[in-house]
Amino acid sequence: MSKNNELVDDLVAKLKRRQLVGSSTVAQATLKLLIVVISKNNWTTCNQLVTLVKSVGRRLVQANPTELAVGNIIRRVLHVIREEFREAESIASHMDQNETHSAPLTTSSSMYNLLGETGSTPAEKNVQYPSSLRSNIIQEIREIKDELENIYENIKNQASLQIHSNEIIMTVGRSKTVEEFLKMAAVKRKFQVLVAESAPSYSGQEMALELSKAGIETTVIPDSAVFAVMSRVNKVILGTHAVLANGGLVAISGTHMMAAAAKHHSIPVVVCTGLYKLSPLYPYDEDSFNVTFNPDSVLGFEEGDLIEKVTVTNPYYDYVSPDFVNLFITNQGGHPPSYLYRLIVENYDPNDHTFDL
Structure with missing residues (x-):
């Protein structure tokens, strides 16, 4: 023991x-x-x-x-x-x-x-x-x-059904699941990808580099340009840190802005995720699922007097409402947000939703 x-x-x-x-x-x-x-x-x-x-x-x-x-x-x-x-x-x-x-x-x-x-x-x-x-x-x-x-294998095998030739795809930051999904689609399809850089981590630049190495035409855009170019996009494909019981996402900061812009322009939003990220918890307090990092990358100490006049937070995650998501691509197929409750019933016992004894 x-x-x-x-x-x-x-x-x-x-x-x-x-x-x-x-x-x-x-x-x-x-x-x-x-x-x-x-x-x-x-x-x-x-x-x-x-x-x-x-x-x-x-x-x-x-x-x-x-x-x-x-x-x-x-x-x-x-x-x-x-x-x-x-x-x-x-x-x-x-x-x-x-x-x-x-x-x-x-x-x-x-x-x-x-x-x-x-x-x-x-x-x-x-x-x-x-x-x-x-x-x-x-x-x-x-x-x-x-x-x-085998998560990546099962998800990326559905790529050719979701991405078509000559489409313009947008994503944010770097998600290994989305990366594998797009690489598999590129085997049979020719398309373009716009990657929001996801400041201040700039993980989108890493994502763009990996996609370009795979022969995918990729463009990095600043986060501030997401809404401006959304009208040219055919589909938004996102990764996520977790999926909550109501179908909401806990995803990298910047995801909410992109999903909201897509909804405004009536662009479908597809989320690639393994079922192990599906949680039976509800977002009663959205902030409880977040974590804040050092704000120095947003506003450094060299700004001097300005630091004393403002409060800077650097949240790592966004909460994205299920209203912004059209489809989940999981290792067990594609599901709309309204179907997630069935997956929760199949995978979790109601007695185990909390760990209180």
């Missing part, structure tokens, strides 16, 4: 210090840790395992609340655990009914015992479940890990 604690402490420290950032990176690190935690700890009931995973998840989420992918992965794993225990309970109930003809074990009593609701162990109530339950859960988690590793 001490070794497990060391691994948890190490990941918590990296999240707090922002040594580990980015949805994909933190999601994979979280899955790797959970595999060890579930494999090495002793547990016999669903409640015991759920409590263990939630306790780890709570620490990770509190370490960096803006990395929503951590909580999403914890919830996905909890959903897998509950499903595997339900299946094991069904098998155990069926076996008991076959073995005890005179007094068959009811489904409800068997389930409550297996899920740990009564506080009794399976042995105490003669409830048996497959000895492979632990390995089944680990295998399901590994499948989630494989899903993460």
